[in-house]
Amino acid sequence: MFIRLKTRLLSPGHPARCRRPTILALCALFPIGVSAAGPHSAASVERAIGKEEDKEAALDTVYRKPSAVRLERDSTNPIFARKYKGTILDITSRVVVIDSWRGKSFIPRAEVDEIKRAGDAKAITLFEKYRKRAKSLEDWVKLEAFASKQELIPERRTCIRRLLEKNPSNLEYHLLLGEAREGERWLREEQVETILARGYKLVEGKLEKKPEVKKKKTSDFWKRRQSKKIKAVDHLKQALEKKNAHSLWMLISRSGLITLPTSKPYERTNLRATQDLIDLIDARGNYQWRLNTFLAEYGIPIDWSAINRNKVESFKKRHPGSIHHETKYYHILSTCDEKTVKDLGRKMDIVTKQIYQDLFKFDEKIPYKYILRFYRDGGEYHKSGGPRMAGAHYEPGSKELVGYKHTDRESQGRDPFYSLYHEGWHQYFDFYIPNAPRWFDEGFAEVISPLIIKGSKAKMNTFNVGRSNVLKAYLRRGRIVPLSKLIRLKHHEFYKPDVVGIAYAQAWSFVHFLINFKHPNPGTQKKVRAFYKDYFWELHKGTDPVEACDIVFKDVQFNTLEKAWLKSIHKQK
Secondary structure, eight states, X not given: OOOOOOOOSSOTTSOSBOOOOOHHHHHHHOTTTOOTTSTTOHHHHHHHHOOOOOOBOOOEEEEEOGGGSOOSSOTTOGGGSOEEEEEEEEEOSSEEEEEETTEEEEEXXXXXXXXXXXXXXXXXXXXXXXXHHOOSHHHHHHHHHHHHHTTXXXXXXXXXXXXXXXXXXXXXXXXXXXXXXXXXXXXXXHHHHHHHTTTEEEETTEEEEOOOOOOOOOXXXXXXXXXXXXXXXXXXXXXHHSOOHHHXXXXXXXXXOOOOTTSOTTOOOOHHHHHHHHHHHHHTSOHHHHHHHHHHHTTOOSOXXXXXXXXXXXXXXXXXXXXXXEOSSEEEEESSOHHHHHHHHHHHHHHIIIIIHHHSOOSSOOSSOEEXXXXXXXXXXXXXXXXXXXXXXXXXXXTEEEEEOOOHHHHTTSOTTHHHHHHHHHHHXXXXXXXXXXXXXXXXXXXXXXXXXXXXXXXXXXXXXXXXHHHHHHHHTTOXXXXXXXXXXXXXXXXXXXXXXXXXXXXXXXXXXXXXXXXXXXXXXXXXXXXXXXXXXXHHTTOOHHHHHHHHXXXXXXXXXXXXXXXXXXXXX
């Protein structure tokens, strides 16, 4: 198990850059410890430091020994070692203290296999050199000031501990080490953190019980119905400044992260889990810094446009002579011929504008152009990672649509880009409903993909001949999945070998049924047709898919609905 915490070297509130020590600062620090003629003369020190510009601090990292991880399997395997990234606050012979979005972690020194320091290695080297020379109280005071100026946090705390030996009653020093008073004795930092977690606070170095504050009820937060309109929102700003759970859920989900550390194992990331995460981070204090640390830890992208531009350049380097064709909605990266690529770009733009965007209308537009990798043949496609027996696929993590040029035999008289229309829907839909339930996402993709393009117009033909034939074959054998079960299938259940064939066919048929449902009673017709729209909005709110089913279909007699759907199968066209 790995724990990856990405953050800067500095403690919260410090600037994100490390300042280089100057010769003047060092001369002031130890005026009597440096000989102008010796090996550590002013000139040599200046050369050692250099005159480079400020550089961004890298990551501090602590690696726990694999043997420290108690596992039934081979505990010596490095893959089971824990990896911590964050702000290293202290390094002693007893413990390593690291601060991350979770709070402070205290790792026994004996369990630490490796420590990688960020910051200025030269400044750390100079500190160690002069530390060995420090003897008097004045020397340690100056050394502490140097460490503070260079933002060498563990080194500064080393100095403070030496100063405390000289002046044990100094309250400021104790507080800088995270210590607190209990009666006449001072508690260590890890003891203080444990007590603070129980609802205490620090007041002038003393631990006091916090007054109980009634927590606001959030149980209905995720259930509140939003306006049925997706507005353009700065989700990062909302999450950081307003502690908006929905905005954070959108950021997390759009990144491809399926579960959260606060969720139950394998539980889909939803609004309730995201609210729990916000409460956890907020309780630690310094909310914005810790949230930024969390986003960095899990590699949640903020600017997909910049990422995609880098992908374009990377593809060109990997495939010399390849084509980059930019359209209104796509970056098409291809090893195919130019004529085919331009035809593909034209058709994908038409489908995006006239089919995808018309099915659900959003004010929030996707702020980047999609990446579409298109290879000259199936061999090249499979070599790049494309799955066998697939004409195209969508990669949710990278947000890339990938396909290849089909032969006439593979197309079987259909539009050669047929598979890309299906997978393109996943790419589009994933922005608004990340990690959507399979029956819903695949059902709409199968409804869309038989579309017809004539000239500059695209027309949706919701009838899928292939899926209809499969469904009727399973129906004759009595092997269909009950509808109430189908809409609650988890991802891995949907793709089981003995389920996936009928699941795809039923998903298409049920979505087709909801879109095209007709009834003599206009009210009944309107209500049934509204199911898929209401379900969409519940999912967009961050409601768990199963709970969304319970909300949308709460007043529905499923047996009646299933009978109506089964009756319609032979009439679907």
